[in-house]
Amino acid sequence: MFIGRKEELDFLEAAYASQKAELVVLYGRRRIGKTETLHAFCKEKPHSFYTCTEYTDLQQLRAFSSRILTQQHPAAAYVDTFADWEQAFSAITQLPGTEKKLLIIDEFPYMVKNNHGIPSTLQKLWDQQLKEENVMIVLCGSAMAFIEKEILAEKNPLYGRATGILKMKELDFYEAIQFFPHFSPESQVTAYGILGGIPHYLKQFDDRLTLEENILKHIFTRGSILYSEIEFLLRQELRETTVYNTIIEAIALGNTGLNGIHQKTQIDKSKLSVYLKNLLDLHIIYREFPTVSSPKDQANVQRGLYQLSDHYFRFWYAFVFPYFSELEAGSGHQIYQQVVAPSLNDFVSKSFEKACLSYLRHLNKSNRLPFTFVRAGRWWHKDQEIDLLAFDLDRQRWLLGECKYRNQPMTLSNFLQLQQKGSSATAGKAVSPENVCYYLFSKNGFSEDLIRMSQNTPHLHLIDLPQLLNHSPAP
Known part of the structure; x- marks a missing residue:
């Protein structure tokens, strides 16, 4: 069952219903629900949905061509692969039907990885042809720093061409708890405190089980998705994972000021600033300032607190990472009883503040x-x-x-x-x-x-x- 994302779907529907060509960039961190949202959006519409993989450029072109040509495209009678990317992108205008031609390219950064000229090709084609056609192209990606710096930033080919830019964020509190209709109110809040608003994580819990049973089965058990999820994500995005683990664990344990992180990790401050910037670029952490702070205060690198953006990162570094050896040995029940249960209320209290803020924002709206x-x-x-x-x-x-x-x-x-x-x-x-x-x-x-x-x-x-x-x- 698809839950939430009304604002995102309304945005996409408005673009589809417009009387002009649309080039939408939709991006967000991994597991945030981008692909599911796009599938929900195009479910009842004629569309071409292509998911990029880490192919060579030639393999990518062949796979993309095959996806387009299987849509009853007239060129399928003559070719099985387009000659180049310009022909391939241009082919969307010849798809059958009178509706707006809808093309979704998921994980677009993989396509660009082995052919850095693709954004230039798409920009040229957009300027010369596509912007006058009845088309909607959605470029989707999880590599947030790449999207922001290589696609959307000034001096890049597609800068200024996007008609819509949608950065997907985690589900808010009220959307997240819809995954657990059978939980008690307290269990709903606690589950949100552990998993946050990431749909992929929320789907792992079973609200027919207790919270303890869910944690033991879906987090503390080797082979479960949530057990190795954070380690998997970091290895995809970063190289010096041991250093980043040390920094993230320090923040998760409450060392949120620059001096506190330095004292906890003993990493040279100049190097630490670089590591923190990388984590900020990946949206793994964010800098928090008092609500009344001025732009001048926020520009001071010595001020502000570094916080983890993701609730589950906090949980994993508080209760999984420090006890990895014991969990590997199958002592999940003991870790839960001795470590998690006594401190779960304190841990959830920070997420409870976000739930309360969500309440106020709904009232404000x-x-x-x-x-x-x-x-x-x-x-x-x-x-x-x-x-x-x-x-x-x-x-x-x-x-x-x-x-x-x-x-x-x-x-x-x-x-x-x-x-x-x-x-x-x-x-x-x-x-x-x-x-x-x-x-x-x-x-x-x-x-x-x-x-x-x-x-x-x-x-x-x-x-x-x-x-x-x-x-x-x-x-």
Whole structure:
């Protein structure tokens, strides 16, 4: 069953329905669901769908020609392989039917790898012919750095030719939990905390089993897809995997500042910066800044925190990588009981913040907040931290949020502490108290005194787990 991706499908459908030629670049990290989304998009349409493999250029041309010529193409009566790539790409205009001619080239970087002239050929053909035809070409790829630097960047042949550029991101919280309709609310949040929004990972869990059974069977068992997934991905993208493993593990364990990563890994800072840049280019990590930070702050390489983009990377480096020898020996059950179970709530708490932010963004999109915010995220300064902070365009109205994923109810003191931290975050900004609202999210409900206060405080909103999940804020 195909889940989610409404915005992406709407974007592609709009391009297909347009009255002009379309050249769309769709890209995103591996396992994000690009191919499944494209198959869902073209399911009811006449189309040519070609998936590139790591062939030689001649083999690639033959395979591509075969795919086009088997579509009842008139040239099939005369040739079995086009003479060159210009003829091959041009042939899409002669496919039968009156609908828009739809060509999807999946893993386009593999095609370019052994023929660097293909983007130039396609650019020339687009300028001279295809842009005036009733065609839609989708170039898809997983090599994100290659797509951004070699296809979309200025001075490259296809620069400025794309009529649409769609970077696919992971599913949001509400889409991800649709994979687990039989899980309890707590198990849904925990599964999201472990797997994130990567469809390929979400499909591995079986919601007829418990979370423990899923982790033991689908993560801690040799031969399972998730057991070796991270190692496989890194070897495809990087060479010095031992160095990158050391850096990623340090970040996963909470060493997120540049100095902290340096101290943990003992890698020379100049070299470390290069390794971190490579991980940033591959979107394995990202730099996080306090919500109120300025562009000047964000340009400072010494500032910001390096965070893992993928929930499962965090889980794998926290609970698989450090215990690889024991897992290889078949001690998965012991590792789960002694290491995972006692710390799973703390681990999931970071992902719980993202789920709560997703809730607020849905409310914001449908105009169901006290105001419309333009920026939202975390805030921190020295030893103070606010889980969620958002503000409007003029920075006159603010939203402060606290997220607690623990087995005890959230208390009134938690709210009072948030108010104090909010005063620090808004200091010097002349924010009126009536222009600040509070959203408190709790896994295990709220204390009676906090509930009583919320009943007499219109700007205080309490969201427990059933409300977060069962009352989806999607418009």
